[in-house]
Amino acid sequence: GQQLNQSPQSMFIQEGEDVSMNCTSSSIFNTWLWYKQDPGEGPVLLIALYKAGELTSNGRLTAQFGITRKDSFLNISASIPSDVGIYFCAGPSGSARQLTFGSGTQLTVLP
Amino acid sequence: DSGVTQTPKHLITATGQRVTLRCSPRSGDLSVYWYQQSLDQGLQFLIQYYNGEERAKGNILERFSAQQFPDLHSELNLSSLELGDSALYFCASIRGPWGNTEAFFGQGTRLTVV
Numbered sequence: 644g645q646q647l648n649q650s651p652q653s654m655f656i657q658e659g660e661d662v663s664m665n666c667t668s669s670s671i672f673n674t675w676l677w678y679k680q681d682p683g684e685g686p687v688l689l690i691a692l693y694k695a696g697e698l699t700s701n702g703r704l705t706a707q708f709g710i711t712r713k714d715s716f717l718n719i720s721a722s723i724p725s726d727v728g729i730y731f732c733a734g735p736s737g738s739a740r741q742l743t744f745g746s747g748t749q750l751t752v753l754p
Numbered sequence: 755d756s757g758v759t760q761t762p763k764h765l766i767t768a769t770g771q772r773v774t775l776r777c778s779p780r781s782g783d784l785s786v787y788w789y790q791q792s793l794d795q796g797l798q799f800l801i802q803y804y805n806g807e808e809r810a811k812g813n814i815l816e817r818f819s820a821q822q823f824p825d826l827h828s829e830l831n832l833s834s835l836e837l838g839d840s841a842l843y844f845c846a847s848i849r850g851p852w853g854n855t856e857a858f859f860g861q862g863t864r865l866t867v868v
Contacts, residue, residue, distance in 0.1 A: 676856065685756065685844050686797070710807035731797065733857070740810035742787060742846070742857050744797040 649745030656664070657753050664720040664748040666732030670743055675715035676733040677706050680747075688729060722752050757781065758847050760860035768868055772833040774865045779826055779847030785809075786828040786858060788820055791842040803828055804850075835867045 649666045654663055666675070674693055678686035690701050691713060692708035699706055703720045715734075720725055732745040757780035767773055779786050788800040794864035803822035814820075817835075822828040832839060842864050848856040 666852075674855070678859075683842070683862075685758075685760075685861050686757070687856060688856055691856050720831070740802060741799050741812060742848075743799065746796045 644724040647732055647734060647743055647745035649659070651748060651749055652746070652754060653749040654697075655751045656722055658722060658724060660722055662722055662726075662750060663716060663752075665714060665716045665732060666745050668734065669713070670717075670736070671712040672734035672736075673712070674735055675706070675708050676742075677704075677715070677717050678731045678744075679735060680729045680731065688737075689730075722750075724752050726750060726754065727752050756858040756860065758845060758858050758860035760843075760845055760863050762863060763861060764864050764866075765817075766866045766868060767835060769835055770839060771835050771867075772831065773835065773865065773866065775830040775832070775843050775845075776832070776864075777815055777828045777845030777847075779828070779859055782848035783849050783858075784826060785848040785850065786812075786822055786826070787846040787848070788828070788830050789844045791844060791862075792838075793841070795841075797844065800830070812836055832865070837867050840867045 660753040677689045678713040680686040690706040695712045706716045707716045729747040729749050731747045759778040761776045785804045787802045789797040801820050802810040802812040805821045806822050819831050820830045842862045844862045848857045
């Protein structure tokens with residue numbers, strides 16, 4: 644099936660710094676979803692993107708749907724300790740019958 | 755609270771046994787997706803049901819099966835369990851049949867096979 648390549652795999656940043664991560668696909672996606680997962684918990688939807696070029700914010704989080712429709716970016720500004728977790732991108736594949744996830748970006752925020 | 759309920763939260767069982775995991779989707783959602791997440795791994799798609807019918811299959815083992823009932827809750831059955839089946843199992847619900855709308859996840863069931 645289709646795969647999403649997410650990078651970086653992990654990040655260590657200082658509290659207060661900005662963070663950027665991205666997701667790419669070899670195929671065109673019509674939707675990009677960004678999730679955050681805390682240890683032992685289910686993924687929580689952060690932002691949904693539905694249109695190429697779309698830029699959407701949710702508090703300190705901003706995500707963009709790439710113009711080529713093959714990539715998406717998530718930025719976190721002024722990171723805080725509770726931003727720690729794994730961030731996943733996701734999109735529909737397999738004739739939109741599956742929701743495929745990237746491999747995740749593990750974010751650690753250092754005090 | 756996502757509105758998606760999974761039970762049980764934890765399950766410990768022996769190799770060779772069979773277990774059933776349960777998922778109740780959000781009110782009004784007709785699709786249920788099942789995912790497996792092994793330690794330090796991503797989310798692997800297993801199977802999708804929409805309004806009682808199977809719509810998509812991922813990397814689901816033959817020892818695993820699922821169904822969705824008329825009240826829209828879904829069950830994932832895992833049989834002849836092996837140590838490698840130990841993982842977090844999540845279900846997600848979506849309003850319609852397609853994966854291009856927002857999916858909401860349950861808290862997961864942590865399965866430990868000993």
